[in-house]
Amino acid sequence: MLRGLDIRDMLIIDRLELEFQPGLNVLTGETGAGKSILLDSLGFVLGWRGRAELVRQGAQQGEVIASFDLADDHAAHAVLEAAGIPGGDELILRRVNTAEGRKTAWINDRRASGEVLRQLSETLVELHGQHDDRGLLNPRGHLALLDTFMDRADLIAATRQAWRARRDAVKALDTARAALEEVRAEEDFLRHAVDELDKIDAQPGEEAELDSRRRLMQSAEKVREDVGRALSALGNDGAEGVMTDALRWLEGAAEHTGDRLDAPLAALSRAMTELGEAADGVERCLDALDFDPLELERTEERLFAIRGLSRKHAIVPDDLAEFAATMRARLERLDKGAGDIAALEKAAKAADSVYGDAAKGLSEARAEAALRLDAAVETELAPLKMERARFHTALRPAEPGPEGTDEATFTVATNPGAPAGALNRIASGGELSRFLLALKVCLSGDTPGVTMIFDEIDRGVGGATADAVGRRLAALSDQGQVLVVTHSPQVAALGAHHWRVAKKVEGEATLSTVTPLDRVERVDEIARMLSGDRVTEEARAAALALLG
DSSP states (O other): OEEEEEEEEETTEEEEEEEOOSEEEEEEOOTTSSHHHHHHHHHHHTTOOOOSOOBOTTOSEEEEEEEEEOOTTOTHHHHHHHHTOOOOSEEEEEEEEETTSOEEEEETTEEEOHHHHHHHHHHHEEEEETTOSSSTTOGGGHHHHHHHHHTOHHHHHHHHHHHHHHHHHHHHHHHHHHHHHHHHHTHHHHHHHHHHHHHHOOOTTHHHHHHHHHHHHHTHHHHHHHHHHHHHHHSTTTHHHHHHHHHHHHHHHHTTSTTTTHHHHHHHHHHHHHHHHHHHHHHHHHHHTOOOHHHHHHHHHHHHHHHHHHHHHTSOGGGHHHHHHHHHHHHHHHHHHHHHHHHHHHHHHHHHHHHHHHHHHHHHHHHHHHHHHHHHHHHHHGGGTOTTOEEEEEEEEEEEETTEEEEEEEEEESSTTSOOEEHHHHSOHHHHHHHHHHHHHHTTTSSTTOEEEEESTTTTOOHHHHHHHHHHHHHHHTTSEEEEEOOOHHHHHTOSEEEEEEEEEETTEEEEEEEEOOHHHHHHHHHHHHHOSSOOHHHHHHHHHHHO
């Protein structure tokens, strides 16, 4: 509910502080008094696109503050949470417009964009009038309004779920087809590459091992000669024989030297042991260097083959095994791709069938709801002196989507036999106002917690028709808050709260004022609306009769 509106330096308003109430709030005043400026100011703080020049002449900036009371389940809380703005049971919007045209907005003292303001406004306020393209006159919203009137959330949810499943199934099928086509384009390459890689079957580390063996075999002859000389130098004809002689001589001398040769003898014994181990190792190496020349040829052939594949596929030799596994996997996908595509096509067809059934059920429910809505609106039109008019909800096939396969448009025919057409193209100003009001009465439960604003919706009607308009506005206000800008005394008399908008001249400045009216002041204002500038006693009496 809109609780307060504080306007400073906007157009011809220098400072206004308004406190609105639940129920039917009416604003009256002469043409040009500034009633539309109030709506412009409210639209400004809500982020609506409107006049470019809003700042009062001579002021540095204009400012509008709007405060709302929010119930715990109000839709605005979700918008605030998504925008990262703290919420609560009170919402305060503030927006400033400088004389240079720069606009800045705050929501609960947190800087916010105009887009967030507009998202919030959709949950806070509905504006209905002859020039409203945001509410009932906008065909883009007619299907959602019909769905709300239908009150079959289960069918809508089932259709949306079926649409998501259908979309996912089609996406999976398209992805698989694209992948299969990509693989098919390189089928010959894959088969040749896998065959070539499988024949080589290179293993990680193998290239380095082959290279080492090749180098060893290439230098084996020279190395074997050197190793053979070393073995001879270590054997009986070399170091081993010399050390054996030395050990025998020292052992003989040790009998005459006491313990002086014990340590040298022990060291020499250890050296003999180490020498023996060295000779055994050299001998094993010499055996290893004894190779078949054909083995060198085979080693070089495999080494060059591995390196050739590595260069061909631009990868290091150690990655050939992993690359071969990848190629085999792609080839396997190709080989079983036809089966996968068939399964995905079956799943997509099944999902499409489920969606079709859900959308068909939703369409049938909408057709039935459309008939009920048409009858309800026409029932409301009769007291509004439009009993000969016809209202029709036109349903047409639309492209499949999450909301089904329907488009809805509210159409009217103002006279029997006349062709039906869009609301804002067929009806005159007064007729349009009454159509909108009748429709809103029938859809009154669709937007809980929203402040409804009707801008001169009673234009062009009077007498009993205006009274019927007022009573329907009052009925709407029983469910929440309604603000009405009106020139009709019958409508004004039914308001629970009444403000008069007037202009005054101070010096060379023209300013707009808004004054809350008590019972006596309301009598005078309604009498003025009845009789014009000269308020007569008869007009006052008529005003008292209207007020009841």
